Amino acid sequence: METDVGVSTSEEANGSAAKKKPTVVFVLGGPGSGKGTQCAYIVEHFGFTHFSAGDLLRGEIDSGSENGLMIKSMMNEGKIVPSEVTVKLLQKAMEESGNEKFLIDGFPRNDENRAAFAAVTGIEPAFVLFFDCPEEEMERRILNRNQGRDDDNIETIRKRFKVFLQSSLPVVQYYESIGKVHKIDAARPVEEVFESVKAVFTSINEKVKPHGRVQQKSTLLKLQLKWKMSFLRNGVCKGY
Numbered sequence: 001m002e003t004d005v006g007v008s009t010s011e012e013a014n015g016s017a018a019k020k021k022p023t024v025v026f027v028l029g030g031p032g033s034g035k036g037t038q039c040a041y042i043v044e045h046f047g048f049t050h051f052s053a054g055d056l057l058r059g060e061i062d063s064g065s066e067n068g069l070m071i072k073s074m075m076n077e078g079k080i081v082p083s084e085v086t087v088k089l090l091q092k093a094m095e096e097s098g099n100e101k102f103l104i105d106g107f108p109r110n111d112e113n114r115a116a117f118a119a120v121t122g123i124e125p126a127f128v129l130f131f132d133c134p135e136e137e138m139e140r141r142i143l144n145r146n147q148g149r150d151d152d153n154i155e156t157i158r159k160r161f162k163v164f165l166q167s168s169l170p171v172v173q174y175y176e177s178i179g180k181v182h183k184i185d186a187a188r189p190v191e192e193v194f195e196s197v198k199a200v201f202t203s204i205n206e207k208v209k210p211h212g213r214v215q216q217k218s219t220l221l222k223l224q225l226k227w228k229m230s231f232l233r234n235g236v237c238k239g240y
């Protein structure tokens, strides 16, 4: 297992008291594009914990919680559940997991989801994986899935596609505009898709290794500080 991917972009840069925030990768793509399937492989190879927002919401329905009925009816309509509910579930799951590297699958589904997660957790994703797949292929996959999901019927599937185009793609475009998206051609066999996914995680591991640029920069800053302190102590500090 190649576990690294210590891409903590959210570490507070205030010296020794820096508090490390979890590393979060958002996994996006249309319904049936293969997010859950690929996440299982990423977990196996890179030591992430996987949370599917849809699974957490289905768990909430099954638990008989007071939000259950509302969530169920929204899901059956292919609608997006209010962010307050979903973010709370994700936050609780992350806190209880004991890990600090998370794949968050099927979230954020709209701009409200995105903003609420950032506001509540203070976490921005290290990057976003986007599984790009034609609608006909996604439809075929969902109709063959046989997992007993209430929303895997043709009427709800079409509604989910519409919501994906209207609300979720703009979120992908937002992350693209800030250079955070790794787009994967998901219309290939599972193993081929995972080869591309693996390349993304491996290249990110390479970038944060001790001799990578990120590490070099912080090492240089530490060295400069050490020199300054040494000059000050010896009373020969003039030009600093």
Ligand SMILES: Nc1ncnc2c1ncn2[C@@H]1O[C@H](COP(=O)(O)OP(=O)(O)OP(=O)(O)O)[C@@H](O)[C@H]1O
Binding pocket: 029, 030, 031, 032, 033, 034, 035, 036, 037, 038, 054, 106, 141, 142, 144, 145, 146, 186, 187, 188, 189, 190, 191, 193
């Ligand atoms: N690359 C692939 N080629 C063919 N079938 C696939 C591929 N990836 C996943 N599948 C199958 O397609 C179905 C949907 O995959 P999966 O559940 O991973 O999608 P998803 O993006 O998580 O969907 P949803 O958004 O509805 O949760 C599953 O039955 C899965 O086995």
Ligand SMILES: Nc1ccn([C@H]2C[C@H](O)[C@@H](COP(=O)(O)O)O2)c(=O)n1
Binding pocket: 031, 032, 052, 053, 054, 055, 057, 075, 078, 079, 080, 081, 082, 086, 105, 106, 107, 108, 109, 113, 151, 160
């Ligand atoms: N952020 C989210 C994620 C999911 N949902 C609801 C609406 C989706 O149609 C449904 C199933 O999600 P999936 O398992 O396909 O990722 O769950 C939501 O409201 N908000």
Ligand SMILES: [Mg+2]
Binding pocket: 035, 036, 052, 054, 106
């Ligand atoms: Mg899924």
